[in-house]
Amino acid sequence: MxxxxxxxxxxxxxxxxxxxxxxxxxxxxxxxxxxxxxxxxxxxxxxxxxxxxxxxxxxxxxxxxxxxxxxxxxxxxxxxxxxxxxxxxxxxxxxxxxxxxxxxxxxxxxxxxxxxxxxxxxxxxxxxxxxxxxxxxxxxxRLITRKGARIGDLILVTGPIRNGRLTHLSFTPRLQESRVLGVYKITAMIDVSDGLSMDLNRLCERSKVGAQIYASSITLVPGLSLDDALYYGESFELLFTIPPKEIEKIKNDRKISDSIFVIGSVVSSSQGVKIMTSSNENKRLKIAGFKHF
Amino acid sequence: MxxxxxxxxxxxxxxxxxxxxxxxxxxxxxxxxxxxxxxxxxxxxxxxxxxxxxxxxxxxxxxxxxxxxxxxxxxxxxxxxxxxxxxxxxxxxxxxxxxxxxxxxxxxxxxxxxxxxxxxxxxxxxxxxxxxxxxxxxxxxRLITRKGARIGDLILVTGPIRNGRLTHLSFTPRLQESRVLGVYKITAMIDVSDGLSMDLNRLCERSKVGAQIYASSITLVPGLSLDDALYYGESFELLFTIPPKEIEKIKNDRKISDSIFVIGSVVSSSQGVKIMTSSNENKRLKIAGFKHF
Known part of the structure; x- marks a missing residue:
């Protein structure tokens, strides 16, 4: 890129x-x-x-x-x-x-x-x-950066993931969700401007880790294709990582529990960034997204 | 405009x-x-x-x-x-x-x-x-704004005024001059991005005053026309006002004395913004300059 x-x-x-x-x-x-x-x-x-x-x-x-x-x-x-x-x-x-x-x-x-x-x-x-x-x-x-995800952390995203093609001009930024999440231990965060794939790769690169995500766990708004969620971008969801022990606390917080989804976990950088597809193939998540150049 | x-x-x-x-x-x-x-x-x-x-x-x-x-x-x-x-x-x-x-x-x-x-x-x-x-x-x-020029203040500009047509891509901003001036009482200041005329009018509007300047006092680099200094802009000189009693102090400061020029004085807003031409006509200084739209 x-x-x-x-x-x-x-x-x-x-x-x-x-x-x-x-x-x-x-x-x-x-x-x-x-x-x-x-x-x-x-x-x-x-x-x-x-x-x-x-x-x-x-x-x-x-x-x-x-x-x-x-x-x-x-x-x-x-x-x-x-x-x-x-x-x-x-x-x-x-x-x-x-x-x-x-x-x-x-x-x-x-x-x-x-x-x-x-x-x-x-x-x-x-x-x-x-x-x-x-x-x-x-x-x-409360400062959260892209750097700080650790092996074993869970990877989450706000959602259901919006359809950037339809909402990119009218979306509400996930500010309220960010402020609710801020009281918990978030190890790294990024907003999804260029698709889950590119932004997950960015977060992993800065944190010097890899990722294993699961297509079956990615929750989409009706009509949105997985490919668009991965590669089109403009959903402006928040993608973040937490230590596993935080998940129960967050899941019990009604202000946020319905709008976050665990999609995978952080692995070592040598394993790269991978997605388990719906047909149970574990594929490298290619770095492609909204082209800025 | x-x-x-x-x-x-x-x-x-x-x-x-x-x-x-x-x-x-x-x-x-x-x-x-x-x-x-x-x-x-x-x-x-x-x-x-x-x-x-x-x-x-x-x-x-x-x-x-x-x-x-x-x-x-x-x-x-x-x-x-x-x-x-x-x-x-x-x-x-x-x-x-x-x-x-x-x-x-x-x-x-x-x-x-x-x-x-x-x-x-x-x-x-x-x-x-x-x-x-x-x-x-x-x-x-040391904060200086466009608002604060008072009737009777002197109007000065750094210079000799540069030729924006030639130097607009390579000019050195007048930061050093600004910091030297900062120890004196400067009542209002603006940088000349759009020509002396437009920027003097801006300063006067914010300060709710008028101005009387003199063509003969405007010191230009060789080759620059008065019209370009007034209306072309991109000289990025500093245009500022001081109470008359400050002028002797500033003129005695060798760090700045050679690079500032008195071009007129602040008058009441009812008198408008005027320039005494080289043929001794006192004309309204028209608001025209580098067009941004």
Whole structure:
């Protein structure tokens, strides 16, 4: 995957995190020192017309999604989103009404999650571009990264897994679920933006482990194919790992018990990332997903 | 100006700054509470191929500029830049070499100014897009905004004003100058991204004042026309106001005395924003500049 290699190259060039930085490139958000009890979380996601949405899509939904994907990044770290900036690329062909509805969507999701819009920038571009940068906070003891899954941990995902093809413009980020999970011992977490396969591979790579998952355990919304869940992405579910002894506690918590599903367990990195299919073949889970390049 | 009106509409919809926010939309950077002695500054700027650079431009310069414009925003608030995230839009036609040189430029300017790259994102886009988000800090007593110019203040600009047409991809942000100025009483400041005219009008609007400037006092680099200095932009000089009694102190400071020029003074808003031309006509300074829409 060109993107994974590219990000790894940049991560190496950026070097180790230095003063003030707890965690740099390579997770859902950067983690900066803030005060004695909290870290500052910082993420940035860009949506481009023709890639993440079409010019026929309702701009309310485009605005909603641009903020939602960023909230999802903060949720994946266990945090609470607080502030966003919005940078646009647009041209004269994008009407005042288009922009006004875009901001209706932005303000609607910001209101729902208690987020303030504090800055922005507008630029000329034929294709519509929206880039949202988000700042949130997380209690130090609740910070969850992609690094930390250990052999023997259970692998879980929120769900039933949504159909990204249908809901990618209107999904609700799993922030509430993340905050409920935050009181338990979560060893690693990532949001599923590019399909279970790619994001599970990312989590495993950062944690230096392998994974064994079971197709029969992956719970899907009606109409969603397993292939789409694995390789299409845009479900924005949370994929996470827990020590086995945590499962009973979580399963007894009614705030979350119905929306999490055990799909497998963490194994050694030498075993790779595998899926047991419905026909009982144990296959390597190929690294493929939503293409960003 | 459609852009100014649009930003004002969004500023009104965003409402007053609430908990944790010292200053939201409408300045070079958002200002967030940080600790007892410092504010956190946060800005975001997007560059789009065909608008801010061409596909023939050296990608080293594109990377440099994308960071430089953000450093300039932090300088305009009196602060020190610390961290950036980099989001890209690119496609298969942008070679590994193009991306590698882009990051050479990014890391070169980051090294020069002590900035860490802590995050990023890549997306598919035919036209190249680079969006940099920046976090910096400023001592509370050194924060400078666009709001605060008072009638009778002098208006100054760093310079001689650079030729944006020639240097817009390779300029050095006026960070050092900003930090030297920070020990004096600066009442308002903005960086000149869109030409003296538009940015002076912005500063006056936020400060609810007018301005009287003098063409004969505007010091330009050789070859730059006054019209370009007023209306073309991309010089990224700092435009600021000071109480008259500060001028002697600043003029005696050798670290800055050669690189600042008094170009006029602040008047009441009812007088508008005017320029005395070289033929002694006092004209309204029209609000025109680099078009973002």
């Amino acid at each position: 060109r993107e994974l290699k590219f990000i790894e190259t940049i991560r190496q060039r950026a070097g180790n995190a230095r003063s003030g930085v707890k965690l740099g490139i390579g997770d859902d958000a950067a983690v900066l020192e803030y005060d004695k009890s909290k870290y500052l979380l910082w993420a940035d996601d860009m949506l481009v017309e023709g890639t993440h949405f079409t010019k026929e899509d309702d701009s309310f939904d485009v605005g909603w999604k641009a903020v939602a994907v960023n909230i999802s990044d903060i949720a994946a770290m266990g945090g609470i989103p607080k502030y966003i900036t919005v940078s646009l690329g647009c041209s004269g062909k994008h009407s005042g009404k288009y922009l006004s509805k875009l901001y209706d969507g932005i303000f609607a999701i910001c209101k729902k999650f208690g987020i303030q819009v504090v800055g922005g920038d507008t630029n000329k571009s034929d294709k519509f571009i929206i880039d949202v940068s988000i700042i949130g906070f997380v209690e130090k003891k | 459609r852009e100014l009106k649009f930003i004002e509409t969004i500023r009104q919809r965003a409402g007053n700054a609430r908990s944790g926010v010292k200053l939201g939309i409408g300045d070079d950077a958002a200002v967030l509470e940080y600790d007892k002695s410092k504010y956190l500054l946060w800005a975001d700027d997007m560059l789009v191929e065909g608008t801010h650079f061409t596909k023939e431009d050296d990608s080293f310069d594109v990377g440099w500029k994308a960071v430089a414009v953000n450093i300039s925003d932090i300088a305009a608030m009196g602060g020190i830049p610390k961290y950036i995230t980099v989001s890209l839009g690119c496609s298969g036609k942008h070679s590994g070499k193009y991306l590698s040189k882009l990051y050479d430029g990014i890391f070169a300017i980051c090294k020069k100014f002590g900035i860490q790259v802590v995050g990023g994102d890549t997306n598919k886009s035919d036209k190249f897009i680079i969006d940099v988000s920046i976090i910096g800090f400023v001592e509370k007593k």
